Amino acid sequence: MPLGNRVKEFRAAKNLNQQQLGSLVGASRQTISLIERGDYNPSITLALKIASVFQKTVDEVFYLTEEE
């Protein structure tokens, strides 16, 4: 089941660019871009770090989608 996310939306709300978010969570800009596009499923550690930057829970940022 693919993983959906609202990283781009929350990042925009926090007024952060991909580079800044990447620096905050210890990931590259490319990785943030891959996550936002749904091309990479982050590890639990990275998902927790991202959710923590947005002051949200992991399941508010990441969710399972039905369709393949």
Place this chain on the structure above:
Amino acid sequence: MKKKVGLKFALSMIGCALFGALCSIVANFTQPSLTDIIKNLSDILIENSTILMLIGVIPIIVGSVLLSKAKSTIKANVDLDEAEFEKTHKTLSLGLAIPSIIMPWIFMCLGFSLICTIRYQKATVFIDLLILILETTWITIIQYQTVEQTKKIFPEKRGNVLDRKFQKEWYSSCDEAEKQIVGEACYKSYKTMNMVYPVLFAVMIFVCTIYNLSPFIFLMLGVLWLIQILSYLIPSYKLEHGKKSRR
């Protein structure tokens, strides 16, 4: 399901055996012409090693153009927006990959050149060696500059191309997604090579029946295949069961 897979495997084995038998029959009937084809092809490769080596300049030029394109974009504004970032990153990746794939080609051509020099007492190997030095230097400059430009858009990246520890440092500065990409690409490479080696052996066995081949070709292929298998199995065993296992 198991039966179906087993049947598929058995059928593919029978198919391969039939193909092998067909190749032997064809080789037997066309032996003189096939020998001529291989001999002519060898002569063409040996006698034109310098031209073949110079063909290697084309991808290097393509790499240089891509690098300068990326360089000018980064120079204009290092804080690229998302679309520009993707485009520049792609350009840099291609700029690094295209000249790199020419390295085996250059060394292969040097081998042809060496055979030409030994066989025909020509001095081509010296000219080709000079071309090899120029091309590898040019490739190294492209690689160095591409890595430096990549560092500008990925400030967390570490390593110097000229340093022997470059691969290790670069890999350790990669994050989890980048390491996963490296891992998946390596696995695909392993899978591809595990298919390529048996095919190469089959081709060489076929060629061996019509052409006088050196046993070193089989030895070399066997050693390369063995290195491929061991370099995959040993680290994967260590990672799963060794002291540095990733638990």
